Amino acid sequence: MNRVAKDLTGEVIDSELLLRTVLNNPARVLGITQDSPGKRIAMSGDVAIARGLLEGGAQVVTSYPGAPACQYPDILAAVANKFGLYVEWSVNEKVAFEVAAAGAKSGLRTCYGGKDLGMNVASDSIMQFSYGGVEGGMVMIAATDIGAYVSSGEFDCRYYATMFSLVGFDPAGPQEAKDMIVAGLDISERLKIPVLLLITNEVGWCHSPVQLGPLPEGRKVLVPDKIRWNMRGAEALHARKRWQQQQLGVMKELANELPFNRLEMKGDEEFGIITTGVASNYVQEVKEAFGLTDIAVLKLGCFNPLPEKLVEKLLSQVKRVLVVEAMDPYIENKIREFASLSRKAVEVRGKQTGDLPAEGIYTFELVAIAIQEFTGHKLRLPALDKAELRKQIVDLVPVTRNPCPGCPHRASYYALKQALRQTGKGGKEDSFIIPDSGCSSSSASAMNMASAKMNLGSSIAIMNGLRHSGVADREIVATIGDSAFLHGGVAPLMDMTQHGVDGMVVIMDNAGNAATGHQPTASMGVTAQGWDTKQINFALIAKACNVDFVKTVDPYSLKDTQAAMVEAISKKGGQRMVVSSRECAFTALTRRKLEKAEV
Structure with missing residues (x-):
């Protein structure tokens, strides 16, 4: 078997490294090295993440294996020599984070990745690291297993963004995952604070067309600032905490202009929906399927900080808002707080009001029923219940954790x-x-x-x-x-x-x-x-x-x-x-x- 294989552009990738892993087929990552801005290529979420790190100029990528997002380091390892990357599977998440953090503090663009449970392992270091900030850009990928398909837990990592004063992004699909990584590295280097990117199993495992952006020609080496490394004493610590909030204040203004935050509102809508990440796909599907023109939708790609001008605009128009998000009522609680502080007489509904569940994956039917109850519209759901059809399909596939032959x-x-x-x-x-x-x-x-x-x-x-x-x-x-x-x-x-x-x-x-x-x-x-x-x-x-x-x-x-x-x-x-x-x-x-x- 050849050690190398040709990409669509004729570029060499290390196929042996891919064949050693669960990818086991270099064809799955064709196009990863193409320098063809504007071209659309079918990619999984993991491949899109890898492409985003290449487009964003990442130079150090570390991780500890954990589904649902554990393939992008393998993909990058196969092209590391061409792009001057260092890729490491570390002994655990704490070590992985610290290796990437040192690179970011030294002026390089870096990425640390781990699953939701692994973020707990790295959290001690993340807390101390975040006070000093970065010199180059840094994106932290938190892979969340909604539905606990391959995990012993279902943990909402968005709280880490609040706890450690990080910018937080939540993509709806592979295209946004790629674009958010590129934007995240730029924003991180500009504001000197890390960016947390939430990746769910629905994003990491799905496939969709992804429009390529340009690959960087090269990056200058930045001079590290010694303040990034020294966080001793209460006075210094308190000063850095004030600095974090100042930088998040700048990001709050930037969030209103980000393309990942979009408000679809004509001005005469009666109802409002605020949604984020993979859940936004179901909201859009339901709205289009039933022609719901009396609902304004604020789709959030940045969950920390919130784009408050867009939120203000929506809450000034409608009197009732339904928050549709996966996992915990993170956005819902933020909206309730904002409405209270800004004295908006808006009814906020969601998980805390029992309209939506706080666990498991969402589906078209689940979101459609929630919107039906929220608006009072009588939606004509398909005669053949898709939820039941999905259950029948799942039941046909045996779910087994039996060891492989020869294990x-x-x-x-x-x-x-x-x-x-x-x-x-x-x-x-x-x-x-x-x-x-x-x-x-x-x-x-x-x-x-x-x-x-x-x-x-x-x-x-x-x-x-x-x-x-x-x-x-x-x-x-x-x-x-x-x-x-x-x-x-x-x-x-x-x-x-x-x-x-x-x-x-x-x-x-x-x-x-x-x-x-x-x-x-x-x-x-x-x-x-x-x-x-x-x-x-x-x-x-x-x-x-x-x-x-x-x-x-x-x-x-x-x-x-x-x-x-x-x-x-x-x-x-x-x-x-x-x-x-x-x-x-x-x-x-x-x-x-x-x-x-x-x-």
Whole structure:
């Protein structure tokens, strides 16, 4: 298989890097390098994000893998050499953010990306960083899984924009995602404050035509301002907080002129709708489908700060407003506050009044019913209920988290189950298995071996807590993947040894972030850009933490794996670890194809 492939323009992209990941087809990113302003190309949201970072002149892009937006770094890694980019899959979101933040403070344009839950991991650093601001531009991408399709939570990241005084953008589709990144980098560099871009699964996974903009010819290196780095003392901190609010005040004026904020109003409308992001698509669809001419619509692309002049104009015209937004009533609460402070006698309806739900994805039918109730119009919904049709389609598609054929985790769990039975710990009341997030979790659930599960990297600490809570009559086993262990499992392991916790840890090392698209981990020996590098040794980490029993096995050798687990379980007290290490079956298959080996 060729190492490189040709883009539509004849430019070279690194196809091997794409083939290693869930993208596994360079054709999906054709056109990413084209310098053809005005041309329209079908793109997914992830590809559009990558294109926006190229058009915006980003020079450092970091992330930790997490759906629903975890493909754009892989795409950029494949063209990094051509554009002078540095792309990194970091060990966790905190590290990823800090690497990108250092670049932004040094004068480069950078991007940090993570999923909604990952923003919590990086939040400590984001808070301190935001006080100093940036010298170059910085966009932070917060990928939110509306509906919790591939996550253990459904978290509204817009609150971070308010908490940390960030500019906040919420695109309705791939075109806006690309354009907002370009605008966000410009605004960030101009105002010296970061921009938060919300990406939902509906934006990241959908496809639509995207009009290309120009690619930059080059960027000057800016001189960093030392004030960006020093945030010590109350006086300096308070001064920077006042500066943040001053810069947001400037942005408040700019927001009224942004093309992402649009007010569609003739002046004789009776009702008003304020909507943002993916929800705005359903509002527009309903309005067009039923010819609703008596509704003025304010579509917001910038949620922090609000374009107050446009909001004022709408609230001065109508007496009733329905706020249509996904997730929490973030915009709704802001509108209520604005109406109260500006003394507007406007009835604001939305989630808090029970008109719309505060969880799950929105649909055409859901929004149409809400508008029908709000306006009193009798809308003639289609005879064949689209909601029921969608449900029938979804029901036809099996939803499964079963491990893939050849998954080494399946073998690890089988060996663990047999070892527990062999040592008399096979009953439900005899053991407590705590799988961590990722493939180790889905495999455990499929094999009925999951007693508890929380967030990424938490399994070892939960085991510690159970022991400290007096659970002494069960064999407690924490199973954790290689990426999860490096992300957040090392510190709990040190806590485990420091406080003498009796327990067993099984590290399921499949050499990559398989659950999110086979992005490399520190144990894989390769970087995002395909550079060979050092590999982390889990057994050495365990020994450095003074774990009492450590053994590394290959789960494909079932007899040896089961024997190692029996030995670990049979040890009386202390910390025990089995490292079950085998390359992901999908990665192995791809590697053999790349090596032109017979499969």
